[in-house]
Amino acid sequence: MILLKMILKNAFRRKVRTGLTVLAFAIAILAFGLLRTVIGAWYAGVESSSANRLITRNAVSLIFPLPLSYYEKIRHAEGVTSVSYGNWFGGIYISEKNFFANFAIQPETYLGLYPEYILPEDQKEAFLRDRRGFVAGRKLAERFGWDIGDVVTLKGTIYPGNWDFELKGIYRGRTQNTDETQFFFHWQYLNETIRQTMPSMADKVGFYLIGVRDPNHSADVAREIDAMFRNSPAETLTETEAAFIMGFISMSQAIIQVINVVSIVVIIIILAVVANTMAMTTRERIGEYAVLKTLGYTGLHITILIVGEALVITFLGSLLGIALTYPAAAGFKQGLSAFFPIFNIERSTIWYDLGIAGAVGFAASFIPAVQAVRIRIADGLRRIG
Amino acid sequence: MDKQSSIVEIRNVYKCYYKGDLVVPVLSDITFDIARGEFLAIMGPSGSGKSTLLNLIAGIDRLDSGSIVIDDVDISTLSETELAGWRSGNVGFIFQFYNLIPVLTAFENVDLPLHLTGLSKKERREHVEAALNMVNLTPRMDHYPSQLSGGEQQRVAIARAIVIDPAILVADEPTGDLDRKSASDVLDLMDRLNTELNKTIIMVTHDPHAAERAHVIRHLEKGEFST
Ligand SMILES: Nc1ncnc2c1ncn2[C@@H]1O[C@H](COP(=O)(O)OP(=O)(O)OP(=O)(O)O)[C@@H](O)[C@H]1O
Ligand SMILES: [Mg+2]
Numbered sequence: 124m125i126l127l128k129m130i131l132k133n134a135f136r137r138k139v140r141t142g143l144t145v146l147a148f149a150i151a152i153l154a155f156g157l158l159r160t161v162i163g164a165w166y167a168g169v170e171s172s173s174a175n176r177l178i179t180r181n182a183v184s185l186i187f188p189l190p191l192s193y194y195e196k197i198r199h200a201e202g203v204t205s206v207s208y209g210n211w212f213g214g215i216y217i218s219e220k221n222f223f224a225n226f227a228i229q230p231e232t233y234l235g236l237y238p239e240y241i242l243p244e245d246q247k248e249a250f251l252r253d254r255r256g257f258v259a260g261r262k263l264a265e266r267f268g269w270d271i272g273d274v275v276t277l278k279g280t281i282y283p284g285n286w287d288f289e290l291k292g293i294y295r296g297r298t299q300n301t302d303e304t305q306f307f308f309h310w311q312y313l314n315e316t317i318r319q320t321m322p323s324m325a326d327k328v329g330f331y332l333i334g335v336r337d338p339n340h341s342a343d344v345a346r347e348i349d350a351m352f353r354n355s356p357a358e359t360l361t362e363t364e365a366a367f368i369m370g371f372i373s374m375s376q377a378i379i380q381v382i383n384v385v386s387i388v389v390i391i392i393i394l395a396v397v398a399n400t401m402a403m404t405t406r407e408r409i410g411e412y413a414v415l416k417t418l419g420y421t422g423l424h425i426t427i428l429i430v431g432e433a434l435v436i437t438f439l440g441s442l443l444g445i446a447l448t449y450p451a452a453a454g455f456k457q458g459l460s461a462f463f464p465i466f467n468i469e470r471s472t473i474w475y476d477l478g479i480a481g482a483v484g485f486a487a488s489f490i491p492a493v494q495a496v497r498i499r500i501a502d503g504l505r506r507i508g
Numbered sequence: 509m510d511k512q513s514s515i516v517e518i519r520n521v522y523k524c525y526y527k528g529d530l531v532v533p534v535l536s537d538i539t540f541d542i543a544r545g546e547f548l549a550i551m552g553p554s555g556s557g558k559s560t561l562l563n564l565i566a567g568i569d570r571l572d573s574g575s576i577v578i579d580d581v582d583i584s585t586l587s588e589t590e591l592a593g594w595r596s597g598n599v600g601f602i603f604q605f606y607n608l609i610p611v612l613t614a615f616e617n618v619d620l621p622l623h624l625t626g627l628s629k630k631e632r633r634e635h636v637e638a639a640l641n642m643v644n645l646t647p648r649m650d651h652y653p654s655q656l657s658g659g660e661q662q663r664v665a666i667a668r669a670i671v672i673d674p675a676i677l678v679a680d681e682p683t684g685d686l687d688r689k690s691a692s693d694v695l696d697l698m699d700r701l702n703t704e705l706n707k708t709i710i711m712v713t714h715d716p717h718a719a720e721r722a723h724v725i726r727h728l729e730k731g732e733f734s735t
Contacts, residue, residue, distance in 0.1 A: 125616065125623050132611035414607045417568055418621045418668075419596020421589060500568040501560075504603065 126424060130431035137404070141436060144400045148440025148483075149447060151393035152476050156448035157455065158386045159472045162379055167300055167465035172364040174338035176236060177345055179331040180367075182358040188327035189357050196351055202336050202344040207232035209310060210329040214277030214286060216267070223263055225277060225306035227313040236334050239297040246271070246292030254312045256291035260303035262464065264293045277306075282317055282324070304464040333361070390479055397487035401433050405491035412495045413503025422496035429495060433488035434481070441480035445473055515675060515708050516542035516565060521574035523560055534560050535731045538574070544675075547702045547709045549722035556728045558712040559680055565710060566599050566678045567591050579675060596624045600669030600707075602679035606661040608653040614640065614664045615649040621672045639667035643697060659690025666697055670707070677701065679711040683718050695721050 135141055179197065181187040188210070198206045209228035216223070230251055234240060242250070242258060250256045259269060269275060273290045288308050296303045310328070318325040333348070335341045345361035352359045362370075405412075412425050448468060456466040523535040534557040542548055550558050563569035564576060567583045575584050578598070586594060601607075608617045618639050622632045640646050643663040653661050662682060669677055679698070683691035699721055701707045711722065719725050727734045 125612075125620065128616075129609070129611060136611060410607070411609055414603075414609065415620075416592065417566075417595065417601050419592050419624050421592050501563045504568075504607070 126427055126431070130428055130435060133404075133408070133428065134432050134435040140400060140403070144397060144436050145440040145443060147396050148393055148437055148480075149443035151389050152441050152444025152479065153447045153451060154389050155386050155479065156444065156468065156472050156476060157451060158382050158389075159475070160448075160452055160455075160466060160468050161463070162382055163469050163472075164463035164466045165379060167463075167467075169365050169368050172368055173239075174363060174365070175335050175341065176364040177333040177335060177341055177348075177361050178364055178367040179333060179345075179348055179359045179361040180329070182349075182360040185329075187357070188324075188329055189331065189359065191326040191328055193331065193352065193357075193359070194328075197331055197333060197348055200344065200348055200351065202340055202347075203333055204336050205232055205235055205334040207236055207332040208328040208330065209233060209307075209332065210313060210327075212277070212282065212308075212313065213280045214306075215280060216275065216277055221267070223266075223304055223306055224302075225308070227310040228307050229310050230307070233307065233332065236332055239301045240294040241297055242292045242294040250291035253289065253291055254309045255287065255289055257288040257306060257308035258292040258294055259290060259307075260305050260464075261293055261295050262303040263306060264290070266304075269293075282313065282321070284316075284320070286316075299467060300465050302464040390483070394483050394486055397433060397437060397483055398490070400436070401429065401488045401491045404432065405429055405488075405495050409495060409498060409503050410506045413498070413500045413506070416500050416503070425495050426492045429492040430485060430488045434484035437480040437484040437487070438477075441476050445476050448472075448476075513544055514541035515544040515546075515579055516710075517575075517577040518542075518565070519575045519577075521561075521564065521576065522572045523557070523564065523569075524572060533731060535564075535571075538731075538733070540726070540733065542708060542710065545702070545706050545708055546724060547698075547722045548711065549719040549725045550710065550712045550728055551714065551719055551725060552728035554714075557731045558728050561728065562678050562680055562710060562712050565676075566601065567595050596621060597672060598674050598676065600666075600672065600674040600677040602662070602665055602669050602677065602682045604681040604684040606653070606658070606665045606685075608661055608664055608668075610653050613650050613652055614645060614656065614667075617653070617664055618649075618667045618671050621668060625672070635671050636667075639671040640664075642670065643667045657690070658686050659693055662686060662690070662694050663697065666694070666701075670701060670705070675708060677707050677709045679709065679713075681713055681715075682711060683713065683715055691715070691718070 179189070179193075181189055191208070194206060194208060197203060207229045209226045212225045212227050214225050215221070234242065234247065240260075246258070250258050257275070264270075267275075269290050271290055271293070275288050275290060277286045277288065278284075279286055294303070314325055333344070335344050341363055345363070348361045349359050412428070415425065452466060452468050456463070459466065518538055518540050521535055521538040522533075524531050524533040526532070538561065550561065552558050560569065564571050565578070567586070571584055575582050577583070581594065583591065583594060608614075609620065612620065615636055618636045619632055622635060627635070637646065637649075640649050643666050645660060645663055645667065648656060648660060653664070656664065677698075682698070683694055686694060695718055698709055698711070702709050709722075711718065713719055
């Protein structure tokens with residue numbers, strides 16, 4: 124009806140002012156969306172982790188290894204279906220900028236414990252046969268343009284020297300949340316080489332990966348494993364994969380807090396911007412509202428006009444912001460794939476974006492609307508001329 | 509009802525404004541009647557309270573004491589919402605600065621008061637066209653106020669005032685912002701509304717030419733009638 128028409132026309136009366144407010148809102152929504160997506164990316168590893176995988180590491184610190192001899196003992200623990208192990212290799216490909224995760228692993232068992240890494244059967248066999256072979260995630264291979272058969276050299280940081288590997292397989296993730304940016308090679312290859320160069324570091328593993336039969340009992344299994352090595356020179360700490368990853372994240376918990384606070388601050392700022400626009404707009408139109416009231420329009424009509432106009436601005440800004448968030452997130456995903464292998468905009472972020480538009484629209488126009496409704500007609504009419 | 513009966517009965521009306529602690533009396537003990545079908549002009553120096561009095565009669569301001577009875581309704585006892593409903597059906601407003609809504613066309617401006625009635629779209633259209641025809645602006649009905657001259661805008665405002673067919677028209681310096689020619693067109697129109705449609709017109713004006721058209725002229729001075 125006529126009010127709707129007036130709302131839309133009023134919203135675009137001051138094109139520059141409305142345009143700038145819409146743009147500011149869109150940028151705030153973009154910032155909010157990206158910040159939320161960053162936090163989501165941080166937790167993505169936890170979400171994709173499996174409840175029936177445990178990780179055992181040195182109780183003192185992750186940087187101290189465990190003896191390989193624990194393997195057999197863990198394998199025979201109650202409730203354990205399969206055990207694998209590996210080391211963080213920390214190799215650099217050409218330059219430090221090209222960071223990605225690379226591990227030396229026991230291949231058969233490791234791949235067995237990660238069914239979400241999907242590797243074609245022929246590639247898997249080729250990898251298992253060749254000790255110098257490696258497999259890479261799809262995104263990692265795409266990033267550097269590697270093909271099967273390519274030789275890739277990593278420069279060791281923990282284990283010195285240049286290490287050559289041949290690409291035998293490229294795995295895909297079963298779901299969108301599976302990390303496709305990792306690099307795995309044979310633990311045997313690492314161990315045999317350092318047995319010659321640094322014998323003291325040989326036959327040591329960074330972590331054990333354990334499959335449990337019943338995830339409901341993983342806590343018992345973990346307790347039992349840790350009990351086996353109590354009072355030994357290398358005591359262990361066993362936790363679920365999710366808890367293990369959370370341990371990494373909690374180091375950055377403070378940063379996540381900051382990001383959360385920044386998201387809220389962004390919304391408060393945009394609320395102030397929209398409120399200011401609405402205050403200016405309403406002040407300019409006090410005379411018109413007085414005329415409408417003279418004709419018999421009520422406070423409710425005036426409120427609808429003012430709140431409606433604010434909502435037009437915030438929803439336009441929100442839709443524009445959402446439209447910008449997708450390409451921006453795609454850009455981030457490409458640029459930061461090493462740090463955030465999973466960087467997807469969650470559906471809930473879009474609902475938040477729309478919710479913010481509604482909430483800010485109401486909040487920003489509430490006071491101007493109350494003022495416009497309260498002003499006496501005679502005073503409002505005086506403002507004209 | 510015979511023509512001599514009063515449509516407006518104003519009794520002992522007082523009104524003052526507060527400027528901080530200072531009380532500024534504007535109207536004191538105003539009592540008079542306006543006959544049905546009368547064309548009344550209220551004159552007086554600036555600040556004498558003319559607009560205030562007109563606003564009280566039109567139900568857009570509140571009096572401090574006394575009463576204003578219009579067509580047997582004591583409007584001083586109505587609530588804000590009741591008053592809004594009463595205005596929308598009983599009073600047509602004509603302002604010095606036309607006060608059209610700039611984002612609406614002439615047609616839509618005239619249509620505005622009808623949205624508060626239960627009329628169908630078709631009925632509204634008929635009323636709007638009749639009103640625009642009365643003020644001779646049918647060809648300009650799709651123009652926006654900014655595309656119309658001052659005189660034309662004032663005629664649209666008059667069409668908006670009469671579209672609800674009110675018994676009373678109030679006009680606060682309707683020619684105050686117009687040139688001679690447009691002013692006389694507007695006054696001709698008001699004449700016709702008074703004689704042909706029998707509207708009661710209450711007009712505040714500084715302009716002696718405008719006042720000449722009225723049947724009765726009252727002079728307000730410092731909140732009291734001097735004649
Ligand atoms: N809202 C208000 N607050 C304080 N004083 C007011 C207010 N409205 C009107 N007044 C004062 O009341 C007095 C009468 O005002 P009013 O507008 O009725 O005069 P007027 O006769 O219409 O004058 P003009 O010919 O200049 O339009 C003036 O002194 C004015 O300053
Ligand atoms: Mg006045």
